[in-house]
Amino acid sequence: MKNNLRLAMMSFADINNYGDILFSHVFDMELRNRIPDVEIDFFTPSTIDLEGYHYEGYNRLKVDGKYDGIFLAGGEVVHLFDERTWQPIYEKQQKQVVSKYASDTVWDWVDCQSAFKAWLSVGVRPFGDKWDELKINNTISSLDYISCRGILSKKILEGSNFESFNKKIEITPDLGWIFPQYLDSQNQRGKHYREFIPTDTEYLLFQVHNITEEEAKIVANDLREAKQKYGYQIVMMPVIHLWKDEVYLEQINKVAGEEFIVLPNNLSVVQMLDVIVHASLTVTSSLHVAITALADGVPASVFNKWQGSKLQDLYGLQFRTDFLVSEVTEFANIFEKLEFERQHSKSLSLYAQFMREKLKETFDGIVNRMTNSR
Template sequence: MMSAGSQPPIERHQQGSTPTIAVEPGSERRLVRIAIWGTFDLANFGDLLFPRIFVHEMTRRLPRADVRVFSPLGYEHPVPLDGGFVAEPLGEWSRERVGELAEELDLIAIGGGEIIHTGDELYARYYDIAPEDARRLAPSAFFLDGLGPDAERRCPVAWHAVGVPFDIVGEDAARIRTALASRAYVSVRDELSRQRLVRAGVEREIAVVPDSGFLAERVLPRPLLEKRLRYLRAIGSYPVSEPPVVVQGSVLLVERAEEIGSALRAALEERPAPVVLLETGPCHGDGEFADALARHLTGPVFRMHGGVGLEDIASAIVHARAFVGISMHAAVIAFAYGVPAATLNLVGFSKLDSLSQLLESERTLVRRGEDLPRAIKRVLDGERPGANLRSLVPRIDAHFDRLAELAERAAAARRGGDWWQQNAAALAEADARYERLRRAYEARGQRRVLERLRFAELLERVETGTSRRETEARLLAHMDELGRLRRELEARTRPRGLKKLLRRITPLRRLHASLRRSRP
């Protein structure tokens, strides 16, 4: 039996294989109870991507792990982007609440995202609550203070590649120092975050780990994203003829929409391509920016609204000619899948500067308006960052190895004492019940994705007497034309122009009816 103080070695594998904890035979039957805390109940691509990757990576290493996801409001604040993958609510911090969680869990990982700050009122807009309610909810009490020193001796807490968005001073610095003194493991996602902690007086090891989003292809494989592309084309949200420039921004860029639109128009005159307006963060006002930018663009413009799923957002970026936007995780996805990207850091986010340094992509980082035309032209010409994904992945894998090691060691320590002896039967029954519930929950969560795939798959079965390839080409071409006519219809307001447009649509409606009749 492994002693409570021993550290189980991690079996090192080649990239792409499944790392596991190397322990004595039979240990794979142990239940290791893990939680991840963060803002996974917000309508934002990056926040919703974190738990998907975390659950995948921890269960690769600990197949019997019971991984739970917690957020400030959790399933009490559902968002369209979550696809049915919802978090449990943390609720308001109290000693009773953290004591309860400490007894239920063997390890808590906090992060990722820029959640290491005390500005609880900033969450008011994201959760659509009053500032005083956000302060009462106090997410920072969980994200900074964790369980507290006493409870963390029983249930270790780790910072999971978090971001520190602001300098920490005064009472906040003292609070951080106290919290981290007993923390089992502290990791941040960039060097600037580490420096901010050091300047706050933190005197302990702080690991710098690249954002876990770089592992996205493990949970968003290319075959799935190809199917999502077919769906996006089928509903007229993505061009058929050629890869587009995918553009995204938040409410912070609305005042710069005319400037950004002018730079895009100039670049696209020399390097023609359709434009897709993408919303990766509805909670950040991406829709407001898309509305503003659309008024300053010409040529083919497509729109992906905020109600699509994570797979759809990733597919739009992965199949683009280039990405231009302010979203950090959209830029991470572009890099991970080899898509040129220009980052619009016109508001001075330190996380975007840090990402640019990591990826060696300063030539396509836009800090000033005059940098816009040059950066956009570079990515349209195919310029990519100097860094290599293969240099980042081993660092992230080593980080997950360490988290798995902490969880296994803590679980083994509990099983070696009276607590485990007294509760073994109850835990076994709870585990079996949880497995049944998890299967039902996962089936529900996947339902939305499967329904979206259904229409795209129908395209493969359409036959009208011509070859499958010819049929598909005809359908895609007509969907592209229907999308163009839909946009033209929205732009027209005069009755005479509308009547003319309806006459042009009639042949396409007849084609659609004939294809429906020929469907098997």
């Protein structure tokens, strides 16, 4: 391939969310594995330096005609809810969006001049009253490559028309399935988790957000019983900084008599990765904590009141819908299922291997297409 290939990657890493940050890292890893001298600039709605990467605030003039390829990679970011979603998030974090809308990092650049433009493994939210058929169809026509991370996202992008099947919109695994490989690529596996968790301690990793005081009491009691029955320490790790999940975790631990380990809420993504892959079991409200665990063969359940399309896609495609829990009354039953899966299931490791291989093929295919487009 010709030298000095220049790429731009769009994301929402600037909201400081575990998965959104790691999308940049694994995209960088995969492209450099195939094109060692590639130049990649990273764009987010606001300008920020985070976890060793500089993110430039997106503006159309910064990318139009300046890159060989432009990518939006990962995240449930394909929607048009600026007022409902992005505006409150950026205001809450006191971050200045450079372009007119935060969603311009998704939509605005698709007709810019570039040899190759792609959405890679994106999630799509139901558009509701924001459906804009002309905008969406023009976007699909303008992009050279589109892949969604699940069948529900694909169908939403096809206008929820179940008789339609647009072959241009492919389905590829979520980029989270290669998060543990990033840990290994940096030679960081096993170098962080013992900073917080005593040696020889086996643990159940737990994280949740958005629960009531009464629910916190129920969860605390169920976790204490699971600890006693299965012998795992309970380790709580804040992940969803935007919604202050550390408050809910501290509340649960207080009810439990402070007998659990609550990790700091400022861990780096590499530290969080190392904690996740060394857990015995995982229960979380975070999609990408669950995927990271599953990608490394750790049985994981999602405990989240909201069962959106992204969670249904993950557990539906895994044939594990009984591991998706939304009610606190169901919570206690999940531990036995996870422990049984840890001891007896062979499908988790095989499924994770399959997803990694599919992503390898996906990146191989993208690089080949970019080569042909130059």
